Amino acid sequence: MFEVREKPEMVERALLVRLYFDPREADESEALLEELEELVRTLGIGVVEKVLAKSRSMHKKFLCGTGKAAEIVDLAKAHECDCIVFDNQLAPSQQREWEAAADLCVIDREEVILDIFAKRAQTREARLQVELARMQYALPRMARMWGHLDREGGGGSGGSAAARGMGEKQIEVDRRMARVRIDRAKRELEDVRKQRATQRHARERLETPHASIVGYTNAGKSTLLNRLSGSEVLSKDMLFATLDTTTRRIDLPDGQPLLLTDTVGFVRNLPHRLVEAFKATLEESVLADFLIHVLDASSPEVEAFHDTTLSVLAELGAGEKQIITVLNKIDNVSDPDQMAFLRRTFPDAIHASALKDIGIAELLDACSTALASRVQRLRYRIPQSRADLVGLLHRDAKILSTDYEGNDILVHAVVPAAISGKLEGFLTEPPE
Numbered sequence: 001m002f003e004v005r006e007k008p009e010m011v012e013r014a015l016l017v018r019l020y021f022d023p024r025e026a027d028e029s030e031a032l033l034e035e036l037e038e039l040v041r042t043l044g045i046g047v048v049e050k051v052l053a054k055s056r057s058m059h060k061k062f063l064c065g066t067g068k069a070a071e072i073v074d075l076a077k078a079h080e081c082d083c084i085v086f087d088n089q090l091a092p093s094q095q096r097e098w099e100a101a102a103d104l105c106v107i108d109r110e111e112v113i114l115d116i117f118a119k120r121a122q123t124r125e126a127r128l129q130v131e132l133a134r135m136q137y138a139l140p141r142m143a144r145m146w147g148h149l150d151r152e153g154g155g156g157s158g159g160s161a162a163a164r165g166m167g168e169k170q171i172e173v174d175r176r177m178a179r180v181r182i183d184r185a186k187r188e189l190e191d192v193r194k195q196r197a198t199q200r201h202a203r204e205r206l207e208t209p210h211a212s213i214v215g216y217t218n219a220g221k222s223t224l225l226n227r228l229s230g231s232e233v234l235s236k237d238m239l240f241a242t243l244d245t246t247t248r249r250i251d252l253p254d255g256q257p258l259l260l261t262d263t264v265g266f267v268r269n270l271p272h273r274l275v276e277a278f279k280a281t282l283e284e285s286v287l288a289d290f291l292i293h294v295l296d297a298s299s300p301e302v303e304a305f306h307d308t309t310l311s312v313l314a315e316l317g318a319g320e321k322q323i324i325t326v327l328n329k330i331d332n333v334s335d336p337d338q339m340a341f342l343r344r345t346f347p348d349a350i351h352a353s354a355l356k357d358i359g360i361a362e363l364l365d366a367c368s369t370a371l372a373s374r375v376q377r378l379r380y381r382i383p384q385s386r387a388d389l390v391g392l393l394h395r396d397a398k399i400l401s402t403d404y405e406g407n408d409i410l411v412h413a414v415v416p417a418a419i420s421g422k423l424e425g426f427l428t429e430p431p432e
């Protein structure tokens with residue numbers, strides 16, 4: 001893959017910067033800066049200093065005013081940083097201005113997240129999604145890379161006209177190549193998505209109910225899936241541990257099967273391009289019968305995380321889905337004030353700990369309840385010796401037709417999910 005520019009292989013000393021403009025944004029900005037630190041550390045980059053800087057108004061050149069920009073550059077120099085990372089989104093031109101002013105590599109939150117995603121992507125689909133998002137990010141920034149060539153070629157400040165001409169030509173060639181690759185990645189992605197859709201249709205025909213586990217990154221989604229299904233999905237104390245969806249089948253206490261899908265975690269200010277790029281992965285959430293929203297109850301920011309997830313879901317068209325809210329990591333909540341806040345803010349949530357096995361039975365019951373209203377048209381072959389089951393169908397289902405064949409009763413009925421588990425062994429064919 002082409003790179004935006006020669007990014008140093010190993011950035012060791014990063015200065016993190018968050019600019020804000022409205023005093024009311026101070027607290028959130030502080031939290032975002034801390035989150036950025038975690039994101040950056042996830043990439044193995046050392047952080048030497050964080051700067052939360054208030055600017056009176058937005059400026060086109062550096063986003064903040066030139067005075068503030070000079071202070072930040074001086075600070076980076078004083079700390080001998082090799083990179084400045086902005087939590088704010090920088091326009092390609094602003095990124096260039098900063099790099100020129102600081103003579104350092106300058107990146108923003110979006111690029112950090114893209115890099116993490118690129119490291120984590122496992123399946124072909126995830127890799128393609130990341131590749132596409134990175135190329136789209138890189139395209140308007142290519143001039144930066146060739147700007148260096150101009151300078152080198154010219155051997156002076158502006159570079160000779162000939163060298164600049166070379167650079168410009170090269171940009172054109174590269175841009176064209178990049179567009180070709182973007183188109184190809186889009187087409188490949190389309191193919192992979194079609195395959196997924198076919199698989200999904202096969203699953204839908206089987207009509208097994210399906211729930212998606214959603215929530216902010218590091219909330220404990222994968223741990224919960226492991227706990228519920230007794231399987232081993234990678235769960236780690238790091239951001240974006242999961243980039244590919246995993247689906248597991250579990251049996252609810254009432255006997256109903258349920259497919260559970262673990263999804264990529266959400267994050268505040270997730271670059272829009274990535275929401276787009278990961279739509280296919282998150283599409284599972286849109287198609288699920290209901291959602292399990294996992295929150296880290298021990299985080300002081302639990303409410304902000306909750307709201308972020310809901311707004312991303314709304315953006316994906318899943319805003320109306322039935323949601324079971326799970327306050328996970330409740331084992332970590334010892335502060336009575338936090339507990340009171342949780343009860344007040346999320347009165348219907350289930351208190352749970354995926355790690356310590358708390359609240360899991362309650363969650364499984366809530367899943368059964370969520371599915372109770374689902375009905376399916378099903379065909380059964382029931383031996384006459386199991387008249388009890390026929391009785392159950394008469395009582396709780398709507399019988400469409402009954403036939404006899406040898407010693408068996410053939411029943412076609414509209415069956416509520418609540419009892420379908422008990423009859424599963426007598427199905428004659430996949431549901432219609």
Ligand SMILES: Nc1nc2c(ncn2[C@@H]2O[C@H](COP(=O)(O)OP(=O)(O)OP(=O)(O)O)[C@@H](O)[C@H]2O)c(=O)[nH]1
Pocket residue numbers: 215216217218219220221222223224234235236237238239240241242243263264265266328329330331332352353354355356
């Ligand atoms: N104390 C405590 N820690 C938990 C609990 N559930 C998960 N964790 C820890 O939280 C961290 C993140 O868990 P994951 O399951 O990877 O979180 P995730 O939501 O899947 O994260 P992403 O895949 O990054 O979006 C891990 O270190 C878990 O061990 C819990 O109930 N209590």
Ligand SMILES: [Mg+2]
Pocket residue numbers: 221222223234235241242262263
């Ligand atoms: Mg995970």
